[in-house]
Amino acid sequence: MSDPRRLAAVRAKVSALETGGRPDCGRLGLGAPAVDAALGGGLPLGRWHEIGGEGMEAETSAAPAAFTALLAAPLARRGWAVWVLRRDDLWAPGLEGLGFPPERLIQVCARDEAEALGVMEDALSAAGVAAVVGEVEAVGLTAGRRLQLACEKRGATGFVIRRRPFGGPSLPKGAPREAPGSAAATRWRVASAPSEPPAGEFGLGAPRFAVALERCRGGRPGAWLFEAKSAFSQSGETWNGTHPLRLVADLGDRQLAPAPSVRRVA
Amino acid sequence: MGEGNRGGVEGAAAASPPPFALIETVGGTRRLAAVSLEAARLRLYPGQKATDAFARVPDLVTAEAEPQADAAALAELAGWCVRFSPAVALDPPDGLFLDVEGVAHLWGGEAQMLADFRARLARDGLPFRLAIADTPGAAWALAHFGADGTIAPPNGQAALLAPLPPAALRLEAETAAQIERLGLRRLAELAALPRAPLARRFGAQTLTRLDQALGRAAEALTFRRPPTPWFARLAFAEPISAPQDMARVAVDVAARLCAQLEAKDQGARRFQLCYHRLDGKVLSLNVGLSLAGRDPLRLGKLFAPKIEALDPGFGIEVVTLTADQVEATAARQARLEADPQTNDDGLAPLVDRLANRLGEARLWRAEAVESHLPELAAARGHPLTKGPLAGAPGWSPQTPRPVRLFRRPEPVEGVIALTPDDPPSQFCWRGQVHRVRRAEGPERIAEEWWKTDIDAVSVGHVRDYYRVEDQDGGRFWLFRAGLYAPEQPAKWWLHGVFG
Numbered sequence A: 001m002s003d004p005r006r007l008a009a010v011r012a013k014v015s016a017l018e019t020g021g022r023p024d025c026g027r028l029g030l031g032a033p034a035v036d037a038a039l040g041g042g043l044p045l046g047r048w049h050e051i052g053g054e055g056m057e058a059e060t061s062a063a064p065a066a067f068t069a070l071l072a073a074p075l076a077r078r079g080w081a082v083w084v085l086r087r088d089d090l091w092a093p094g095l096e097g098l099g100f101p102p103e104r105l106i107q108v109c110a111r112d113e114a115e116a117l118g119v120m121e122d123a124l125s126a127a128g129v130a131a132v133v134g135e136v137e138a139v140g141l142t143a144g145r146r147l148q149l150a151c152e153k154r155g156a157t158g159f160v161i162r163r164r165p166f167g168g169p170s171l172p173k174g175a176p177r178e179a180p181g182s183a184a185a186t187r188w189r190v191a192s193a194p195s196e197p198p199a200g201e202f203g204l205g206a207p208r209f210a211v212a213l214e215r216c217r218g219g220r221p222g223a224w225l226f227e228a229k230s231a232f233s234q235s236g237e238t239w240n241g242t243h244p245l246r247l248v249a250d251l252g253d254r255q256l257a258p259a260p261s262v263r264r265v266a
Numbered sequence B: 001m002g003e004g005n006r007g008g009v010e011g012a013a014a015a016s017p018p019p020f021a022l023i024e025t026v027g028g029t030r031r032l033a034a035v036s037l038e039a040a041r042l043r044l045y046p047g048q049k050a051t052d053a054f055a056r057v058p059d060l061v062t063a064e065a066e067p068q069a070d071a072a073a074l075a076e077l078a079g080w081c082v083r084f085s086p087a088v089a090l091d092p093p094d095g096l097f098l099d100v101e102g103v104a105h106l107w108g109g110e111a112q113m114l115a116d117f118r119a120r121l122a123r124d125g126l127p128f129r130l131a132i133a134d135t136p137g138a139a140w141a142l143a144h145f146g147a148d149g150t151i152a153p154p155n156g157q158a159a160l161l162a163p164l165p166p167a168a169l170r171l172e173a174e175t176a177a178q179i180e181r182l183g184l185r186r187l188a189e190l191a192a193l194p195r196a197p198l199a200r201r202f203g204a205q206t207l208t209r210l211d212q213a214l215g216r217a218a219e220a221l222t223f224r225r226p227p228t229p230w231f232a233r234l235a236f237a238e239p240i241s242a243p244q245d246m247a248r249v250a251v252d253v254a255a256r257l258c259a260q261l262e263a264k265d266q267g268a269r270r271f272q273l274c275y276h277r278l279d280g281k282v283l284s285l286n287v288g289l290s291l292a293g294r295d296p297l298r299l300g301k302l303f304a305p306k307i308e309a310l311d312p313g314f315g316i317e318v319v320t321l322t323a324d325q326v327e328a329t330a331a332r333q334a335r336l337e338a339d340p341q342t343n344d345d346g347l348a349p350l351v352d353r354l355a356n357r358l359g360e361a362r363l364w365r366a367e368a369v370e371s372h373l374p375e376l377a378a379a380r381g382h383p384l385t386k387g388p389l390a391g392a393p394g395w396s397p398q399t400p401r402p403v404r405l406f407r408r409p410e411p412v413e414g415v416i417a418l419t420p421d422d423p424p425s426q427f428c429w430r431g432q433v434h435r436v437r438r439a440e441g442p443e444r445i446a447e448e449w450w451k452t453d454i455d456a457v458s459v460g461h462v463r464d465y466y467r468v469e470d471q472d473g474g475r476f477w478l479f480r481a482g483l484y485a486p487e488q489p490a491k492w493w494l495h496g497v498f499g
Helices: A004-018 A035-038 A061-076 A092-098 A111-122 A141-154 B037-041 B051-056 B066-082 B110-123 B136-145 B158-163 B173-181 B187-192 B195-202 B205-213 B244-264 B298-306 B345-360
Strands: A048-052 A080-085 A104-108 A129-136 A158-164 A186-193 A209-215 A222-228 A245-250 B003-007 B019-024 B030-035 B061-062 B088-091 B093-100 B231-240 B266-277 B282-293 B317-326 B363-368 B379-382 B405-409 B413-416 B426-429 B432-445 B464-469 B475-481 B491-496
Touching: A004 A209, A035 A209, A035 A222, A048 A061, A048 A141, A048 B158, A061 A080, A061 A092, A061 A129, A061 A158, A061 A186, A061 A209, A061 A222, A080 A111, A104 B345, A111 A129, A111 A141, A111 A158, A111 B345, A141 B244, A209 B110, A245 B110, A245 B266, B019 B037, B030 B051, B061 B426, B066 B093, B093 B491, B136 B158, B136 B205, B136 B266, B158 B205, B173 B205, B187 B205, B195 B205, B244 B266, B244 B298, B266 B426, B298 B345, B298 B464, B317 B413, B405 B432
Parallel strands: A048 A158, A048 A186, A080 A104, A080 A129, A129 A158, B019 B061
Antiparallel strands: A104 B363, A186 A209, A209 A222, A222 A245, B003 B093, B019 B030, B088 B093, B231 B317, B266 B282, B266 B317, B363 B379, B405 B491, B413 B426, B426 B432, B432 B464, B464 B475, B475 B491
């Protein structure tokens, strides 16, 4: 009854449907089997990924930027990386500490949202560029589709950090909070999590991130606690090929981040 | 040297029109500034009082002279002449010098070039006189006083200049008149005189001009733009105007120039493309490259987005391309895109595109600077310069530094710090209270006293940095400004966020 060959053929057909007939540009293992399984075998390359924060982080966007730098660090060692900013506050020494090579990063400051997306598209389709990070407020359907096409040209991977401009209005009234039917391959929500220094030591431990995979094509969502074990402790040259992120715990069904408590200034 | 003498005021030369003159006001007197051929035949002359002229020729038609408009028109004509030679010098009020050395062969010789020049000028309805000679002085003299279209053979200008009057030497009107009054009506007679008495009698200027005309003294002309050997032009049988055609000819003319560059193993970093319109206007575009290159397709791609903004008018008939900042690129392959894996310069096309679109200041790569002050530790470097030399100080990956550093530290309020030297246990930033769970520090960063005047150094510039983590896991980089003083409250700032 169940012919294994027919089953395999159907599976291939389904996966082709799931990827939309796009070429597979490989995947980037995050070093944790549970996470890789949820992503369907690792972070898909040649796609673009959406990373956002909550509350204050939607504006400062420090945890999403740090997480993105950690996520893209292995890519930046393969080729060039381009970071498209709206506001020049990305600091290279911090990236160095996280293990992201700033000497392979080109920073571009765009004047407005449309220009940022245009530069991202241009950089994604350029030769020699492995990863492009862009800080934009929202990616519309058309812009997302264009980013996807640019990614497919040479297999570069895009990361969109959703960030509200400083001082600007949060979102125009009536605009949907999330872009409907976004073309992103995955959507992550990242927040800083309290660190745990090794027993008997003072100060802060390695940076931790509470990460929720909210959406994933060909995978399933999940929530995890990651730790950048080697941050601020290794020298730039000694990189042993493993992904810099470590899985600390499976958050499971736990409330990911405590709802941003609204407190008044005392 | 070519000399196009543009008599902008002797304009309307139709079949026996009325005598015409331009009038200017000189020192409260209305005088003729220029006269037409018909007026000149009636013995009117520039500088004559307008009332005298009207008394002699009652039906004289006059108009106000516009020297500024004439100068602007001459400058525009100079721009148009770039199609013949990249080196064009203005000779106000009505002349142009073109350095045509090494250019004439593009037309098949000086005579053909002059004929083409004549045909194009005549089409625009401008009266003119042309001459080619070894020196600017000789060309000027032949254009103004010799036969129109004279081409002096190399080193043969002396014979052609001999019969011309002394005024052909570009002298002051009084000096020329004085020389003629003494009976020296030909340059040959002037040249035959002993030099020392000549200079004493008529001034050193006369001697200089004579030497310049005969090629015995050099003359510096102020060319509108420096002549460059890296110049290519393309003329079309039919004018073009479609944007895709303009983009295509940009690649074609770039291919010509790049072939020249390649033959000499050179590359250039700046290119200027000029489209010459039928009506004489010149539309120019500039692009810059981050690395000297000579790939016509890449240049075409950089020019293409700018072409759309141009207005071709009735059409483009000539396109020229000049290269600037030419340097040797012997060891580099021409097609930079060929193999990105083996060549780090594969990024150059992208960097060029972005730099030309956004401006060079908006594109950078962080460079380590040897400074303890966080805001100075990272500088903007050119994206494609090679990394720091081996052994140069970089940033230490061991010292924790935030991913986001604010350009200006933000003030923090409501800081509760138990003892003066401890990290804060609570602070309020952007209207939100953060309770500190863990903290590291202090890391004292003092002023770089060796860089400033020793008297300006103060302990008030000392900063004690703390890395703190709040109850939600947010990690911040705070500092307290200045040393602790019991009588005044400490001032706290937030400089960055770790994430």
